[in-house]
Amino acid sequence: MDVRRLRMLLELSRLGSMHEVADALGTTTSSVSQGIAALARDVGSPLLEPDGRRVRLTPAGRRLADHAVTILAAVESARLDLDPAAEPVGVLRVAGFASAVRRSLLPAIDDLQRTHPGIEVRVLEYEPLEAFGLLARDEVDLALVYDYDLAPADWREDHEVVPLWQVEWGVGVPTRDRGLTLADLADRDWIINSRNTADEDALRTLASRAGFVPRIAHRIDALELVDDLVVAGRGVGLLPRGRASRRGVSVVRLRDPGLWLRAYAVTRRGRATWPPLRAVTERLATG
Structure with a gap:
C-alpha cells in the first residue's frame, strides 16, 4: 500500500471532506479521489460509500484508517531513525x-x-x-x-x-631471560592466540626474519593466562608493551623490525x- 494514499484516507477520516483533505495535503480534490480509489483496489475492498452529497468511510475504510495511524507513525519513526541529521536514538x-x-x-x-x-x-x-x-x-x-x-x-x-590507535608489542619472557634476542628464543615453545590468526601470522613473519620456525605449543586467549604460562616456564609469547604484566614476566622490545598492533x-x-x-x-x- 502506498503510504501517501493511506495518509489521504486517514485525513479523510478526520476531516470528512475530500476538498479539506486536498487543502491540508496541498493537492487537488481529484488527486485525493483517485488516490483513495487506487487504495481500495490495492486492498480489494470498498473504502468509501455515498452519504448524501458527500462520502463517508465504509466499515473497512474505518478499520484501515485506524491501522493507518500506526503504519504512518512507524514510517515516520523509521524516517527519523535513518535521517543523518536526526538526534541519534x-x-x-x-x-x-x-x-x-x-x-x-x-x-x-x-x-x-x-x-x-x-x-x-x-x-x-x-x-x-x-x-x-x-x-x-x-x-x-x-x-x-x-x-x-x-x-x-x-x-x-x-x-x-x-x-583508532596502535600499541607496541614485544615478546613476553621470564624476567631472568629479558636480555635475550628473538633468535635466542628459537628453541622455546611459543604461545599464540586461540581465537584469531593475526598474532600467529606476525610471529611467523618475525621468526622467519630471525631464521627459525616457531614451535607453537599453546593457544591461549587471555593475556593473563599467557603471563602464567611464561612464569611457569611453559613458553614465550607476544604481549603488549606498557601493560602491567604479572610479576616475573618481562616484555622484550623487538627491534628491526618492531611490532605494532593497530x-x-x-x-x-x-x-x-x-x-x-x-x-x-x-x-x-x-x-
Whole structure:
C-alpha cells in the first residue's frame, strides 16, 4: 500500500471532506479521489460509500484508517531513525576485542550518555574473525578489530574502516631471560592466540626474519593466562608493551623490525550514516 494514499484516507477520516483533505495535503480534490480509489483496489475492498452529497468511510475504510495511524507513525519513526541529521536514538550492537572495549568503547559510552542519551550500546566481546562473522550476518552494527603492521589485514572490501590507535608489542619472557634476542628464543615453545590468526601470522613473519620456525605449543586467549604460562616456564609469547604484566614476566622490545598492533572500528559499507552508529564511530575516532 502506498503510504501517501493511506495518509489521504486517514485525513479523510478526520476531516470528512475530500476538498479539506486536498487543502491540508496541498493537492487537488481529484488527486485525493483517485488516490483513495487506487487504495481500495490495492486492498480489494470498498473504502468509501455515498452519504448524501458527500462520502463517508465504509466499515473497512474505518478499520484501515485506524491501522493507518500506526503504519504512518512507524514510517515516520523509521524516517527519523535513518535521517543523518536526526538526534541519534536506538540500540547499537558492538563486537570487539577486550582491549578496545576497555580503552575506547567504555569511555565513549560514558561520554555518549551525556551527549546522546537516546543511544543504548550493547557490548559483545569477540576477536576480529568472530566479530567479522557477526558483522556479515548483521548481528552487530560495529566491529572493533585489530591487525599487526607485519601482518596487515585487508578489511576494506565492503567495509568502512576508521583507524583508532596502535600499541607496541614485544615478546613476553621470564624476567631472568629479558636480555635475550628473538633468535635466542628459537628453541622455546611459543604461545599464540586461540581465537584469531593475526598474532600467529606476525610471529611467523618475525621468526622467519630471525631464521627459525616457531614451535607453537599453546593457544591461549587471555593475556593473563599467557603471563602464567611464561612464569611457569611453559613458553614465550607476544604481549603488549606498557601493560602491567604479572610479576616475573618481562616484555622484550623487538627491534628491526618492531611490532605494532593497530586497532580499527569497522562497519559495513553504507551503514555509517545511521545516526547512532555515526555518533559512536566519531567519538571513537577522537579518543
